[in-house]
Amino acid sequence: MKNVGSLLIVFALYSQGLLAATTKLSAEESGNDGNSQSGDVVVPRNTKWLAEVDLTQVPKTPVRPVGSGTCEDAKCDGSDNDKCFESCGNKALPSDIYGCPNSQEWALTFDDGPSNFTGQLLDSLDQLNIKATFCVLGSNVKKYPEFVKRAYEAGHHIASHTYSHPHLMSLTNDEIIYEMKATEEAIRDVIGIRPTYVRPPFGEADDRVKALMKSMGYKILLWNVDPTDYDVYSLPNAAAKIQGAFKAAANGVDTGLNSHDEPGYISLQHDLYKSSIDQVPDVIDFLTKKGYAFKTAAECIGDANPHAPVIPEGRLKAQSNAEEEVKPVDANPPKEQPASLPPSPPAQEEKKESDNGKKNEPKTADLPSPTSAASITHPSAYVAFFVFALLSLLS
Ligand SMILES: [Zn+2]
Numbered sequence: 001m002k003n004v005g006s007l008l009i010v011f012a013l014y015s016q017g018l019l020a021a022t023t024k025l026s027a028e029e030s031g032n033d034g035n036s037q038s039g040d041v042v043v044p045r046n047t048k049w050l051a052e053v054d055l056t057q058v059p060k061t062p063v064r065p066v067g068s069g070t071c072e073d074a075k076c077d078g079s080d081n082d083k084c085f086e087s088c089g090n091k092a093l094p095s096d097i098y099g100c101p102n103s104q105e106w107a108l109t110f111d112d113g114p115s116n117f118t119g120q121l122l123d124s125l126d127q128l129n130i131k132a133t134f135c136v137l138g139s140n141v142k143k144y145p146e147f148v149k150r151a152y153e154a155g156h157h158i159a160s161h162t163y164s165h166p167h168l169m170s171l172t173n174d175e176i177i178y179e180m181k182a183t184e185e186a187i188r189d190v191i192g193i194r195p196t197y198v199r200p201p202f203g204e205a206d207d208r209v210k211a212l213m214k215s216m217g218y219k220i221l222l223w224n225v226d227p228t229d230y231d232v233y234s235l236p237n238a239a240a241k242i243q244g245a246f247k248a249a250a251n252g253v254d255t256g257l258n259s260h261d262e263p264g265y266i267s268l269q270h271d272l273y274k275s276s277i278d279q280v281p282d283v284i285d286f287l288t289k290k291g292y293a294f295k296t297a298a299e300c301i302g303d304a305n306p307h308a309p310v311i312p313e314g315r316l317k318a319q320s321n322a323e324e325e326v327k328p329v330d331a332n333p334p335k336e337q338p339a340s341l342p343p344s345p346p347a348q349e350e351k352k353e354s355d356n357g358k359k360n361e362p363k364t365a366d367l368p369s370p371t372s373a374a375s376i377t378h379p380s381a382y383v384a385f386f387v388f389a390l391l392s393l394l395s
Pocket residue numbers: 029111112161165201202
């Protein structure tokens with residue numbers, strides 16, 4: 001990408017994702033994806049979260065403002081990739097996940113949701129008994145908790161995509177921690193687990209961001225197939241373009257995104273776009289006929305525990321006062337029948353999520369029913385039960 005002349009191209013470059021150090025950018029996840037989350041969303045902040053993260057392994061490299069990594073004459077040959085990260089993509093680390101390591105395996109992943117199209121997507125996946133990975137935004141988890149619960153209980157993989165979809169490299173360590181912990185809290189309040197995979201928005205993450213994510217217990221999940229639904233979703237031929245990207249990869253065409261040369265694929269779509277979700281049944285049909293088996297991103301790399309039990313608050317070193325204690329849960333979601341869904345709420349602009357600086361107590365009113373394996377139980381319930389049992393015995 002040497003001809004970065006127009007504003008349009010500069011904007012496109014801002015949206016680029018992560019590529020190998022020796023490859024130039026092609027189409028990737030975009031900021032032009034219909035969400036201006038980072039500008040509209042207030043990210044909950046709880047200073048207690050900062051003390052929970054060990055920063056000793058995080059490089060003290062400077063914050064990189066958006067636009068500071070664009071080079072008009074980027075070589076992208078490894079010599080200037082770091083400086084020109086927005087033109088060339090960040091350096092791929094061995095631990096970064098791009099594709100499935102086994103051939104004939106495919107992980108469908110969906111970013112930026114949930115949205116009011118996620119129900120349709122879950123219907124399609126249910127009908128075909130396919131499990132996928134959902135990289136959710138914490139802000140949208142709060143807007144559409146029923147879809148997160150349904151996806152989790154159906155056996156899908158829930159990963160973090162941050163709270164407000166920022167350019168992470170432009171944030172301080174503290175701001176990144178708030179993004180991740182606020183998302184963890186939103187997910188925990190709905191399904192009682194902590195995600196262990198993160199897809200950095202725009203695929204942007206340098207060594208500092210990756211080390212920080214690792215210290216918080218996250219694996220970096222990227223992709224090696226990108227149908228660029230964010231670019232083509234409104235085109236008359238969106239269906240052909242989106243399906244074409246899947247077919248090309250399945251037919252062995254180099255996607256230009258496979259930094260680790262894995263023979264299996266992890267594809268990137270967004271459950272923000274109906275025209276992208278509409279292609280899922282046909283894509284699954286085509287890839288199935290090509291011999292691909294569908295797995296979640298975690299499954300395809302052999303990870304049997306894609307979600308972590310929530311750490312009880314009492315174990316946190318930063319605990320200073322009484323918090324809701326969260327009962328650890330089985331990281332494997334139960335295969336329950338999905339609950340019937342309420343009507344999808346209309347898409348609406350984010351107004352506010354919570355008050356900055358205030359403690360963010362878990363909202364017990366929002367918690368799932370105690371019969372769910374993903375439920376969170378207040379310790380006082382145990383005390384009440386114990387007292388009741390004791391009185392029963394004595395009477
Ligand atoms: Zn995204």
